[in-house]
Amino acid sequence: MAIKKKRPEVQAPAVTAKPGTAIINRRAADRLRQGHVWVYLSDIASVSAEPGSLVGVFDERERRMGTAIYSSTSQIALRIVSRTPLERAEFLSLVRQRIAAAVAYRHRFVHGTDAFRVIFGEADQLPGLVVDRYNSTVVIQFLAQGTDQPDYREAAIAALKEELQPAVILERSDNRIKELEQLQHSNNQVLFPANEASETGSAIFTMNGLRFHYRADAGQKTGAFLDQRENYAAAARHARGEALDICTYQGGFALHLNRVCEQVSAVDISRPALEIAESNEQLNAAQFGGREIEWIDGNAFDLLRDYSDAGRKYDTVVLDPPAFSKSKRAIEGALSGYKEINLRALKMLRPGGILITCSCSHHVSQAEFLEMLNSAAQDSHRQLRLLEQRGQSLDHPVLLGVPETSYLKCVIGIVE
Numbered sequence: 001m002a003i004k005k006k007r008p009e010v011q012a013p014a015v016t017a018k019p020g021t022a023i024i025n026r027r028a029a030d031r032l033r034q035g036h037v038w039v040y041l042s043d044i045a046s047v048s049a050e051p052g053s054l055v056g057v058f059d060e061r062e063r064r065m066g067t068a069i070y071s072s073t074s075q076i077a078l079r080i081v082s083r084t085p086l087e088r089a090e091f092l093s094l095v096r097q098r099i100a101a102a103v104a105y106r107h108r109f110v111h112g113t114d115a116f117r118v119i120f121g122e123a124d125q126l127p128g129l130v131v132d133r134y135n136s137t138v139v140i141q142f143l144a145q146g147t148d149q150p151d152y153r154e155a156a157i158a159a160l161k162e163e164l165q166p167a168v169i170l171e172r173s174d175n176r177i178k179e180l181e182q183l184q185h186s187n188n189q190v191l192f193p194a195n196e197a198s199e200t201g202s203a204i205f206t207m208n209g210l211r212f213h214y215r216a217d218a219g220q221k222t223g224a225f226l227d228q229r230e231n232y233a234a235a236a237r238h239a240r241g242e243a244l245d246i247c248t249y250q251g252g253f254a255l256h257l258n259r260v261c262e263q264v265s266a267v268d269i270s271r272p273a274l275e276i277a278e279s280n281e282q283l284n285a286a287q288f289g290g291r292e293i294e295w296i297d298g299n300a301f302d303l304l305r306d307y308s309d310a311g312r313k314y315d316t317v318v319l320d321p322p323a324f325s326k327s328k329r330a331i332e333g334a335l336s337g338y339k340e341i342n343l344r345a346l347k348m349l350r351p352g353g354i355l356i357t358c359s360c361s362h363h364v365s366q367a368e369f370l371e372m373l374n375s376a377a378q379d380s381h382r383q384l385r386l387l388e389q390r391g392q393s394l395d396h397p398v399l400l401g402v403p404e405t406s407y408l409k410c411v412i413g414i415v416e
Contacts, residue, residue: 015045015058015062016046017045017046017049017058020048020053020055020056021048021049021056021058022039022046022047022048022055022056022057022058022070022078023044023045023046023047023058023059023062024039024043024044024045024057024059024060024065024078025043025044025045025059025060026059028043028044029060029063029065032057032065032066032080033065034401035399035400035401035402036401037079037080037081037127037401037402038076038078038079038080038122038127038402038404039068039076039077039080040075040076040077041075041076042075044077044078045060049070051072051073051145052069052070052071052144052145052148053069053070053146054067054069054070054081054086054087054088054091054146055067055068055069055070056085057080064085065080065083066080066082066083066084067080067081067082067083067084067085067086068080068081068146069127069144069145069146069147070145071145071146071181072145072182073145073180073182074144074180074181075180076144079122079127079128081094081127081146088151092151092152092155095126095152095155095156095159096155096156096158098124099118099119099156099159099160099163100162101124102118102119102120102124102126103118103163105124105397106118106395109395110393110394110395112206112208113205113206113207113229114133114205115132115133115134115135115207115214115224115226115229116132116226116229116393116395117130117131117132117133117226117227117393117395117396118138118160118395119131120395120405121143121405122399122402122405123396123398123399123402123405124397127144127146127147128142128143128144128146128147129141129142129144129156130143131156131160132226133164133166134224135203135204135205135214136168136203137166137167137168137170137202137203137214138160138164138166138169138170139169139170139171139172139216140157140160140169140170140171140191141171141173141174142156142171142183143174143178143181144181145182145183148181148183153191157169157191157192166192168190168192169192170188170189170190170191170216171189171190172188188216202214202216204283205224207229207252208229208232208233208236208256209287210255210259210280210284211280211283211284212224212250212252212255212280212283213250213276213279213283215276224250224252225249226395227395228252228253228358228392228393228408228410229393229395230390230393230394231356231358231390231393231408231410232253232256233256234388234390234412235253235256235257235318235356235412236257236259236260238316238354238356238387238388238412238414239256239260239315239316239354239356240260240261240315240316241261241262241314241315241316241350241353242261242262242263242313242314242315242316243257243261243264243265243314243315243316243317243318244264244265244266244267244314244317244318244348245257245264245265245266245267245318246267246300246303246304246317246321246341246345247267247300247319247320247321247322248266248268248273248274248277248318248320249268249270249273250276250277250280251277251278251280251281251293251295252320253320253356254266254277254293255277255280255284255293257316257318258291259288261291261315262291263291263294264291264293264294265293265294266293266294266295266296267304268295268296268297269297269298271297274295277293277295278295281293281295300321301321301340301341304341304344304345305344307344307348308344308348312348313348313349314348314349314350314353315350315352315353315354316349316353316356317345317348317349317353317354317355317356318356318357318358319341319355319356319358320356320358321337321338321341321359323359323361323362324337324364328363330363331363331364331368334363334364335364335372338359338364338369339372339375339376339379342355342357342372342373343376345357346376346380346382346384346415347380350415351415352416353414353415354387354413354414354415355384355411355412355413355414355415356410356411356412357373357411357413358408358409358411359408360409362404362407364409366389366409369409369411370389370411373411373413382415383416384413384414384415384416385413385414385416386411386412386413387412388410388412389409389410390409390412391406391408391409391410392407
């Protein structure tokens, strides 16, 4: 019997990218076909482009996948800006059109505030660009090599001036991302008007009928957590009695709760943040009927453990910690941390008490967060009935196909 010899597999020759193009592997091509807009450095077979430039993106069979901005240093090497070929002038025109569309979206869906996210990167088809508005001050972040180009910056600033009519446009860097992209730091740089002093960047803005201080030289993100705006209002609808706000930052939840609760205590490890929170309280004193918030400077997690062990009881507890998981590898530890603080909060709540618990860790899914919460309730021998499951405010839209645009979870429940 003749033995049939197996033919050796013939591998297709590697395709070399032509100038101004990138070749990506099958995994990346499949992800793009499913609606995502990122290509990771590890998924690029070949690229020939200058840092920050526009590149044509092709799969290994040389089928066009779109046009992207290229970063030579980031793990997210390609960010798709169009599914069709695009010249530079067309791209800059598209940037202006998309900024106008983003502003129109906010005018349609965001109400009762003069502070909101104007551009949310990929969710507004403007990857690498973040813009927030605080009253008449606009704060901008160019977070990729492809957006931190002179002509892109000029186009974005011109569009924002036309659409928002701001008094000041300020650039505030995310220094960690700037380092990853190998871009120059440009913290608190006034981009408009040109004759403004560099320290300009303070304002008072309104959120849900409360006034807040904005300071460009203080705080996280661009200065405030605008993504919680609608959750602040929801929390106030349910809160009651004596309340404890853990990780209050500049007092967002605490101030909203102080309008409806008998007593509010708010904890944060950052003294500068608490100083702004106290000044925010003073701005709104007339709404509080003489009630003063107790601001506590300390490690929120140590204090939560001490209060829980001491048998302290509350009618409302808010948990709004920083992200515990910034990568998939950290999910297990993050869930353990979330369970610990939620278990203690559940034990501290009186029957009929309200728990408002949040997570801004994208890598922890809604299902995982609820499973953790159920486990904490079981271990604390409490029954938790869900009142609301919420996400980020409408000015932080979620783009289907790009799960990274959905990150904030806010669960409100009543404890029996």
